[in-house]
Amino acid sequence: MAVEKQLEELEMVTVKFAGDSGDGIQITGDQFGNTTAIAGNDFSTFPDFPSEIRAPLGTTYGVSSYQIQFASKDIYTPGDTPDVLVCFNPAALKVNMGTVNKGGIIVVNEDEFVEKNLKKAGFESNPLDPNDTTLQDFRVHKIPITTLTLKALEDMKDFGHADKLRCKNFLALGVVSWLFQRPLEPIEKFLKKKFGKKPPILEANTRVLHAGYNMCDTMEIFPIMYKIPPAKLEPGTYRNINGALATSYGLLAAAEKIELPIVYAGYPITPASEVLHTLAALKQFDVAAIQTEDEIAAVTMALGASYGGSLGITGSSGPGIALKIEAINLAVMTELPLIIFNFMRSGISTGMPTKTEQGDLAMALFGRPSDSHLIVLAPESASDCFWISIEAVRLATKYMTPVMVLSEGFLINASEPWKLPDLDTIPEMKASFRTDPKDYLPYKRNKDTLARDWVRIGTKGLEHTIGGLEKINETGEISQDPENHDLMTRIRAEKVERVQNDIPDLEVLGDKDADLLLVGWGSSIGSMRASAEVIAKSGKKVAIINLRYLNPFPKNLEEILRSYKKVAVVELNLGQLNMIIRSKFMIDTSFLGRVTGQPISVVEMVDFINNELDLLKEH
Amino acid sequence: MAVEKQLEELEMVTVKFAGDSGDGIQITGDQFGNTTAIAGNDFSTFPDFPSEIRAPLGTTYGVSSYQIQFASKDIYTPGDTPDVLVCFNPAALKVNMGTVNKGGIIVVNEDEFVEKNLKKAGFESNPLDPNDTTLQDFRVHKIPITTLTLKALEDMKDFGHADKLRCKNFLALGVVSWLFQRPLEPIEKFLKKKFGKKPPILEANTRVLHAGYNMCDTMEIFPIMYKIPPAKLEPGTYRNINGALATSYGLLAAAEKIELPIVYAGYPITPASEVLHTLAALKQFDVAAIQTEDEIAAVTMALGASYGGSLGITGSSGPGIALKIEAINLAVMTELPLIIFNFMRSGISTGMPTKTEQGDLAMALFGRPSDSHLIVLAPESASDCFWISIEAVRLATKYMTPVMVLSEGFLINASEPWKLPDLDTIPEMKASFRTDPKDYLPYKRNKDTLARDWVRIGTKGLEHTIGGLEKINETGEISQDPENHDLMTRIRAEKVERVQNDIPDLEVLGDKDADLLLVGWGSSIGSMRASAEVIAKSGKKVAIINLRYLNPFPKNLEEILRSYKKVAVVELNLGQLNMIIRSKFMIDTSFLGRVTGQPISVVEMVDFINNELDLLKEH
Amino acid sequence: MSTTAETIKYKANDFKSTAEPRWCPGCEDYAILKAVQTAMAQIGRPSNEHAVVSGIGCSSRFPYYMGTYGFHTIHGRPLPIATGLKISNPELAVWVVTGDGDGISIGGNHLMHALRRNADITILLFDNRIYGLTKGQYSPTSEKGKINKTAPYGTIEEPADPTGLAIECGASFVAQISATYVKELVNVLVEAYNHKGTSFVHIYQNCYIYNNGAFDGFTERSIRDDNNIKVEHQKPLVFGEKNNKGLVMGYGKLEIVEFEPENVPDSVIIYDETDLSLVRMISDMKFPEFPVPMGVIKRVKSPTFDDAIHEQIESAKTKFKPDLEKLISSGDTWEVK
Amino acid sequence: MSTTAETIKYKANDFKSTAEPRWCPGCEDYAILKAVQTAMAQIGRPSNEHAVVSGIGCSSRFPYYMGTYGFHTIHGRPLPIATGLKISNPELAVWVVTGDGDGISIGGNHLMHALRRNADITILLFDNRIYGLTKGQYSPTSEKGKINKTAPYGTIEEPADPTGLAIECGASFVAQISATYVKELVNVLVEAYNHKGTSFVHIYQNCYIYNNGAFDGFTERSIRDDNNIKVEHQKPLVFGEKNNKGLVMGYGKLEIVEFEPENVPDSVIIYDETDLSLVRMISDMKFPEFPVPMGVIKRVKSPTFDDAIHEQIESAKTKFKPDLEKLISSGDTWEVK
């Protein structure tokens, strides 16, 4: 954002709200996102919060934030660094000021910058002091948000002081809305819906919203206001969606298509719980959403449902996924269509539970005893979670195999505009349950897919027993025959390989005729796309592929890889996909991996690409 | 064994005993092994039994067997296929006859070849029938073992019929002892020790043993007898050892050296239970061997002991190891010296629990959420289990990290002669617990090893809290700082990498100046060594390396790999080490992998090597 | 549920599989297998309407020998699998076979929560007070001091009491019976099946190989009548070889009285399987001071988990029409032209 | 254990860490933290002789705020970790902090088995009847019908009773207390520490954010005396705002009697924490029909797991000299020259 040039019209802007967990940061961000959507911009959001429920007021570790990038063009990431930072207290400033773009705008709630709070945040002196140089690179706007909020509500005698204070985020929202010339109606609508039954709260919030907006109009706090013209999005009806909703809706859509009820069993864990919550509230779609005693019960309950003939689904994050491994191997052995969502979070053990990472790919592929194969998929964006859910159901039921979806904490919480899908475009799928007892053998396989028959337990004449012991191919009788075990191990691998015939070829994104190909998956694709645009602007070229299918790989992957001078793998881990690509295709890749708990920044990726391009030139 | 040449002196022979689980096969085999040891041969054994406790009599799936190869030279495997097969019933013949070498000897208990048993075993006709051609390639010796046993004990009126029948394995042992001119004294000694307090049983078994032996002497059942001269083993005192004992003794030796008590917590599972049983009976060595409620409790109880300042150790097999994963990541995060034995068994899920495999390497390396690193070691033989245990303790305590030992079902049960170690040659090790409170920081690191200090909980002045959340390097305070998490993730990886400086370089075995290098680990090394000898005899060359250290690899691995024209990886899985070598060194390896639940056969490996050598010639 | 007409149609053999059981000769698992098949014949539903889910252990090999549907799962987890199956297929008769290790050691937590939930399934816990399949380690029900493979100096843990645990966890049906009581076992199994909700049947099962005679103290024919008491709803709590003993209520505690068989005193308690304090007292009786109770100890009506789930789904459907199109376009939407 | 001289040396603050607690304002975890520190001061052992092991949950953040040793482990597993620690370091005072989710849901099995084992550790279960850290899902102790994030139509499971469960599992010390009873809580903690064996303390803890007021029905000041009963060994079971009610033994059941405070009838039970049937009856009382018991409900002497392990080790040592050289060369050996 070229603030220093005082432009009225901008192509893209990143705004960040930050404050105490109790300051209503997430609501403020969400509402600003909504107005942005309605203004027709493309956008992408990044809610980021501490793992404490309500960390003590004013501490740096208690800071919650919400970043949003919006633009008059397609956008792929929530932005690296904010152009505008709105801080509700010194701690929020302390944590975030380092990231604000030079020349960027910082709006602070002046009222909070008192001795006690400054100390808590670790400031030696008051950065708002005229003589203080801490913020000299920014355009700082001090607004006494608290005072103004109380002022605006002065005459609401029956409305408590604490309640009044709780409205101050809407004053800030009014200010920012003015700055970007956003209409207030969508926010008013939201307030009406949320507080319709509590008139004083509705009244108070609406008032301070307008107060913030009007104040800017009158007082010329900002020398200028900005306009980000609508993006040229594909025509259609849009809504704002995050990954949790998209995942759930995708499952419902698939279940409706395949005409099966859902049994989703989960044990709460950040960030996976969101999907369990969503589905628990959508029981009318034939969903049994069950909170179990632990993750082992969750995966096995889902497996029991798959065995019975329903869509058995479970979801968790790192520590919980680890607990499901033994049962997943039972699903691989019994060849049942179990779907496992892994909403990856940051770090080993408890790590950084509210932060994101792509650390579980190697575990998804190899993290089970013995040679155990399943399908692995990864959505690239919040809205792609919808389609990945559908694909997971389609493949699991068609190939009678577990599917693991590697989703991410970041995608679950992030939101973006989503063009409502035409439900008729959802791929056909059918659960063709066996009913004919004639020549039925539990492990007899479909010639193409190698899938065994799915049987609705209870069907007359198909009584049989399955289990975790090795069994003879076709008959399914238990057996310790050496060659049979070798055969079955290879068949189980082959079955997953066959899925290659059933998935689309990769498309090269970015500049097809570049020398450098970036390979990535999941949320990194957003950063890669954004970086590719930056690179293109500088007259250079980079191509991109997105591995939504991580096991098996699409058929044309090898051909694509081999058609570039250099291949570089990008992911939020220390090199898991990279290892597989190197070993499988013997291609000496470059690698960019970061584990900071956050999406990879476009700046960092652009640097990396430039560096790779320079190296290519040298050779 | 060149039986057809009627040689008196042989270099090596493979004998197999097979019968019902209740036939005392394992004892027979063990005793024959003992006499073989005392005769000065090198040998290697392969006990193989069904997972049922007592499968119904006479069924093929209930067959238990014990194979032993012995020789006048160094020996590395229990032999591919028997030269001599002793069958206690038709089922044992049915299951094993296909594997006997052409011209080999088959001894059968004629008494059991009756209609009912033949049918149970799936024989259409009696293979002992003079006109039957089933066994035409073998020299079959029909002995009415049951009748002879009862006959020999006829006058023991007070000794029950069932008790008498239970002696018949010793008759067979007498027969085989005669065939290979083994002394009976060691067996008598064993019987005295075992049945000293039950004179009739002692008497009966001793009698039938001699009966079997003498009968052969008198009746010329076998036209010839064989002599396998003593092997030229290193001078010293030897004993027979299996992997379970060696593992346990190694732990005790390490504990004595480092002067720490052992807390070994486990949950029973085949084949890991053996070590728990052994240690539970050796409490006098300051061992708390605890059976927990499940594997999660086992690993966490061990971890609690490590945290306290003891040697916390746990062991399990596939399904149980899967359950320990979450806790192992806590150990990685808290940087505590936990030792995990994975006694690998065959197949995913319950699979084939009594059979062997090397299927858990990829899981050991990558099977935990996020980037999680630990040391991985693998013993190559039953006796090497002793040394690997010691090395595990040394490295875990020095580097403050979990160590996973990838042992195998096969090694646990297999036995071989073992030259008693000089306990003074056990490497020095010291648990240097921190006691000085000055400047103590929980995550401050040793400059060389990157290990943090181990603190005996209770020490004055060192109070601190650790846990699974990400923490700041050095101070150990919990933190969600992005760059700190990236740093800590890399430090944890680096710490394990540093172990490279502390482990011996690889030695090339076999023919150093070959073109082809075989890379393997664990029990496959035995088959590889044996194959290399066969290859050498045919005038060709193959080199071998044994990766006892699987993470990190020894420093000189790369140099060695690159100095051969062709590298081939051999393992009992579908290519796990292979994947890592390819990805790490970009070497286009060949691969031999088999998952039959049994060690790879020398014949198969020799074929593979010859084929690789042919390919090399072509190019 | 079955009509009487159907009830007579089946024989025990109709519930046999073609596989030959592979337990040790002498194992009481054979007797239980037979009893379950006999009970199923009495229940009168065809084999395809039953599913037997087991964990891992000797006992858990059970499904292979049944002609019904079967799932031999993993160690300790048959209960959540069975629950998932029941939710998916509410019409199915779902049976769980588990052991004292499978069900009380590694699977103890699932048992506790399954009993709280009360899905309509029938749990058979084969208690041989030992680990059979893994060859003789102690289990949570092994007596303190028992010498075995993992406790060569004797176990040092107090044994758990599966029946007491089930009652504590709120099980709506709890029975306890020895595999040696063939007829009673069949009856209990039929009652367990008939109960709507989770039925927990604790079966004493002798492991001939690793723990032979574990229950002789109270199941051996010659002494059992003095050491067992058959509990039955609305029947007096009388026992003894000559039916000459009974249980009466003391000051907050049960007491044994002796009498002439023909003169059962009024003070002898008439059993009430729905009276929770009495249920507790009966199950808390310590052997050998008191006899071991056999029969249905607790039975109360309680809504089932599977019903509750489906009721919530149905009630949600009446409140909100399941319209996917509408759901997806809920919230703020906007048009791009 | 401490001498009186030491006992007076410490202040609650000596057991504080420098880290600032990060619970929500209003959370009762603060009160428990204070109580534990106060109890430790009374116990009189220095901070390095205590270790606090916790699982995951709001409550499990506890160790960070203690100036003792601490281990914030993984969800549901603090008990085996604490047991391992105690076996390794028998002199240490080992405390476990767990939640209703951590200890009864995912960790329920470890609780059951830890109580059977009776290692000398002290378990504090913070029961807020909700999942705090993961933001408001139901827990195994949540009331049936409770509306929450994972049960928007209300939970359908019967709640578990931690106190009853502990008693069933053979715990040798069981107490139950509300975090609002500051003084009593400290007392109970000191008693729990003093008990040799596993002490289980069930603490009602209000979660201000997700389940505020959960215990108001019996902890709210104005009504609590009529809805609680303080149980104390050898003291009469009297309660009520005016000390005008008491518990007497009916026919196999407790009954409430009312009386004039000065005239406590003889029939009122004198509590006996070692009488297992009475213990059961007290813990089985259903609120609101009966008052909620507060205090030490059960305390019996029982050998500890850690002692037993070390005794077996010592007795093995007296039987077999630990001679490694000899062990390794045991069995048949032979010489090669």
Ligand SMILES: Cc1ncc(C[n+]2csc(CCOP(=O)(O)OP(=O)(O)O)c2C)c(N)n1
């Ligand atoms: C995760 C896991 N841990 C351990 C085992 C090994 N295992 C199989 S059965 C069993 C216990 C069997 O005891 P029980 O449940 O009492 O059954 P029983 O054999 O006595 O009928 C054990 C420990 C396993 N298969 N899986």
Ligand SMILES: Cc1ncc(C[n+]2csc(CCOP(=O)(O)OP(=O)(O)O)c2C)c(N)n1
């Ligand atoms: C294996 C695993 N599963 C799930 C979680 C997520 N999780 C953390 S705390 C918690 C429950 C907390 O509830 P409780 O134990 O009652 O503690 P409270 O927060 O209420 O004090 C859950 C489900 C986790 N950290 N690890």
Ligand code: SF4
């Ligand atoms: S080991 Fe015991 S329980 Fe298992 S089959 Fe044999 S007798 Fe039955």
Ligand code: SF4
């Ligand atoms: S969420 Fe509840 S239990 Fe957790 S800290 Fe806040 S008030 Fe306490």
Ligand SMILES: [Mg+2]
């Ligand atoms: Mg058992």
Ligand SMILES: [Mg+2]
């Ligand atoms: Mg809680």
